[in-house]
Amino acid sequence: MPLWPHAPGWEVVEALEWATSVQEAESDAQRIAARALPFRTLSAAFRFALPGSALPLPSLAEAEALLREIGAGPVDLPLWPESVAVGDLAAGAVSAAFDTAHGSWQVGERAALRARRDRAVSASPPISAVRPDGLDFAAPLTEAIPDAIAAPVRAGRLASAAEGAATPGVVDLNIGFQVVGGPLVPAPAAATLDGLDIFDGPVLAARQSPLAFDRPARVTAGPAGPVVAEALRDWHEARGEILTLDAGAAARWARRGWLHARRGRQVAFWAPSLRPGLTLAAPLSAGAAAVTLPTPPEPDQLVGRGIRLSEGGAVVHRRLGAWAPAGAGVVAYAIAAPGAAFTAAAAVSELRIHRLDTDRVELLHRGLDLTELACAIVERPA
Structure with missing residues (x-):
């Protein structure tokens, strides 16, 4: 399953959507749940470099190729709203120390790691253990990641067409992803x-x-x-x-x-x-x-x-x-x-x-x- 490696801009909109059937009554109303877990959608703007641009950004051509590959199929999606700062990670590191209580970390899934200054994932090692004070990776990191940001990864799929507007040298694509499944928080x-x-x-x-x-x-x-x-x-x-x-x-x-x-x-x-x-x-x-x-x-x-x-x-x-x-x-x-x-x-x-x-x-x-x-x-x- 391909990984969506690109980090969003400053803002991410997370939508949670339930389905409730409401039957009116004189003194109150009966509410029947049609969905145990909410549909969860993440929408954000992603910035890419246009052909010929010298800006240090992922290229639009690479993004378009990945979007075509994903199509209607699944994609490994970093849950950027659950991102945490984990400090510097050295090459060969097999763990990251941080409080794991406030995210969807799960053994067997991946962790998306990137440097704070970068707009793309540097590594996505599988998680072999989740501890209260950190994660263990199934394989060592092949490169150092300074001032790293970590986000849990879940299966997702495209929820909307990629649309955006171009400015000199760059284009901002607004893309929505639906997260498939996920735990009850x-x-x-x-x-x-x-x-x-x-x-x-x-x-x-x-x-x-x-x-x-x-x-x-x-x-x-x-x-x-x-x-x-x-x-x-x-x-x-x-x-x-x-x-x-x-x-x-x-x-x-x-x-x-x-x-x-x-x-x-x-x-x-x-x-x-x-x-x-x-x-x-x-x-x-x-x-x-x-x-x-x-x-x-x-x-x-x-x-x-x-x-x-x-x-x-x-x-x-x-x-x-x-x-x-x-x-x-x-x-x-x-x-x-x-x-x-x-x-x-x-x-x-x-x-x-x-x-x-x-x-x-x-x-x-x-x-x-x-x-x-x-x-x-x-x-x-x-």
């Missing part, structure tokens, strides 16, 4: 509330969609009778978007694991509300059975919601129960004892139950260190 450890994971950032932005509320209806009409509109559920959905930025291999791997655990539009989670935050109306003791909040416009709307209390390193998540007036302009909601005391100045966030609002999510990887995710979400009933 384990979910990262996360706090939970009533059995659901709590999404706790880091969040750069959370915004509500301009047309955020939706309550679908089924409209029927007889040949000569009146039109009948019947609501399919008894609540309005509020849609929005969160934008996250993760730095480093560990955070990038954890974000991918979190997405795998969501399984597209299937698994719900707690997340900060897209609405303005809350404040405490009075201090909260460690054994308190109720939390006092300024009276909201509709106190019943907070019943069943969650809150996140944080102050001085203490972080507590609780669900709000029945409420009762507690004085002028304040109400008290029943909660389980927080186990820690908080002053009235503590940071308070409202938590609501959400799901992803799409089966396709895209991770934008910038270099080795940064990953951006813009994710559509939708609230579900508490």
Whole structure:
């Protein structure tokens, strides 16, 4: 199987796509998974030198020949979004030392190795052992690789036509590859509330969609009778978007694991509300059975919601129960004892139950260190 040896430019788009069949119901919806693992596609721009160019780049002719050879068949594809820096590798080296916990490293597969300054793979030795602190190669390296970058290799195939635009001496080809198979990335450890994971950032932005509320209806009409509109559920959905930025291999791997655990539009989670935050109306003791909040416009709307209390390193998540007036302009909601005391100045966030609002999510990887995710979400009933 040929290897795609070319390294992408600064940005790589990784798309994960599930398939969920959603059946509407009055109080919620049934979600049926049609795919155990997501389709995974990697898209990036690859730069090649045009004939006659003196630039130190792979030639376009070589790339075209390889693309013709691949055709619709399989190709060994370096997973560049899982790349890690492994330092200098000497000629004859039979191992590389780095943390292997945050990548798809597997015995029998290959490791793509290249110098950081190069745009092509220098070596792709088979992996004979995967240790927590490094890899062992089945054969020694035939040449030294300074300031090496390593990426796991998986079978893939072309997912799109190679298209691009030429500038003097170079051409940038935009190519998409689909990764064939691949392991289920384990979910990262996360706090939970009533059995659901709590999404706790880091969040750069959370915004509500301009047309955020939706309550679908089924409209029927007889040949000569009146039109009948019947609501399919008894609540309005509020849609929005969160934008996250993760730095480093560990955070990038954890974000991918979190997405795998969501399984597209299937698994719900707690997340900060897209609405303005809350404040405490009075201090909260460690054994308190109720939390006092300024009276909201509709106190019943907070019943069943969650809150996140944080102050001085203490972080507590609780669900709000029945409420009762507690004085002028304040109400008290029943909660389980927080186990820690908080002053009235503590940071308070409202938590609501959400799901992803799409089966396709895209991770934008910038270099080795940064990953951006813009994710559509939708609230579900508490």
